[in-house]
Amino acid sequence: MVWQLGDGNTINFWLDKWIPDGTSHNSSSQTIIDTTLNVRDILNSEGDWNQSYLTENLTTSMTYQILAIPPPNELDGRDMIGWGGTNTKHFTIQSAYNIQRGHIHSIEGEWQAIWAWRGPHRIQTFMWMASHECILTNYRRSRWGIGISPLCNICGAADEIVIHVLRDCISATQVWLRLVPSNQSSNFFSLSCKDWIFKNITNNFHGTHDLNWNSTFMVACWNLWNWRNKEIFEEGFQRPTDPNYVILKMATETDNCLHNMCSDNQHETTFIGWRSPREG
Numbered sequence: 001m002v003w004q005l006g007d008g009n010t011i012n013f014w015l016d017k018w019i020p021d022g023t024s025h026n027s028s029s030q031t032i033i034d035t036t037l038n039v040r041d042i043l044n045s046e047g048d049w050n051q052s053y054l055t056e057n058l059t060t061s062m063t064y065q066i067l068a069i070p071p072p073n074e075l076d077g078r079d080m081i082g083w084g085g086t087n088t089k090h091f092t093i094q095s096a097y098n099i100q101r102g103h104i105h106s107i108e109g110e111w112q113a114i115w116a117w118r119g120p121h122r123i124q125t126f127m128w129m130a131s132h133e134c135i136l137t138n139y140r141r142s143r144w145g146i147g148i149s150p151l152c153n154i155c156g157a158a159d160e161i162v163i164h165v166l167r168d169c170i171s172a173t174q175v176w177l178r179l180v181p182s183n184q185s186s187n188f189f190s191l192s193c194k195d196w197i198f199k200n201i202t203n204n205f206h207g208t209h210d211l212n213w214n215s216t217f218m219v220a221c222w223n224l225w226n227w228r229n230k231e232i233f234e235e236g237f238q239r240p241t242d243p244n245y246v247i248l249k250m251a252t253e254t255d256n257c258l259h260n261m262c263s264d265n266q267h268e269t270t271f272i273g274w275r276s277p278r279e280g
């Protein structure tokens with residue numbers, strides 16, 4: 001039995017067959033799944049796919065397959081049982097999927113550096129979400145809720161968008177200036193968010209310390225976001241007096257761990273990113 005996606009209110013997200021390649025529970029990365037969820041429940045408040053839910057719960061390949069499908073919409077009518085290719089929506093899904101399929105590999109190829117990096121899984125997931133602008137910055141929150149300031153809590157001088165927290169805020173810039181050689185810094189500080197992340201995880205340029213640059217880069221980004229969260233949510237939290245020391249120590253440990261072929265076995269389900277409020 002194949003479902004044809006309409007408004008997404010009837011199809012069970014995990015158990016029904018509604019994706020061209022089969023059911024999503026075969027691609028689950030979790031041991032426990034919530035089988036009460038309908039497809040409609042996997043949307044964010046803006047009606048788009050909830051990317052953080054997908055990345056946390058599914059394999060990368062299945063996440064891209066679902067992102068290639070137009071999200072369900074009330075205007076599409078009810079979900080229907082049927083056989084492939086009999087209504088326009090199904091046709092749209094199948095063709096979107098076929099078009100994207102060629103593209104999926106190139107997207108995955110591009111971002112493979114994140115998943116190929118042998119560091120903590122939570123940092124990989126964070127980098128993937130940051131590069132897709134999915135982390136819950138003040139700017140993003142301000143667009144959802146009334147009365148939420150988009151400004152950065154630390155400097156108050158600019159909207160807190162992803163690149164601001166990770167690079168352009170004075171608290172981040174000070175860290176990078178000690179990690180990036182001065183002849184590289186004009187390029188480093190001028191790229192757009194996505195290009196900046198992509199360049200830094202794929203180009204193994206030499207930082208000011210003798211470490212794998214992608215480890216230093218990812219560990220620094222992750223810590224900057226983590227410290228920002230703690231400053232907001234943990235009363236009395238103080239940013240380390242020497243943030244570079246903490247970053248370099250953690251990057252060294254990650255690289256040593258890599259050389260010893262040990263892997264991070266923590267399977268974290270709670271993530272410091274966001275989970276959009278469910279409607280209704």
Ligand SMILES: [Zn+2]
Pocket residue numbers: 152153154155156157158164168169170171
């Ligand atoms: Zn700031």
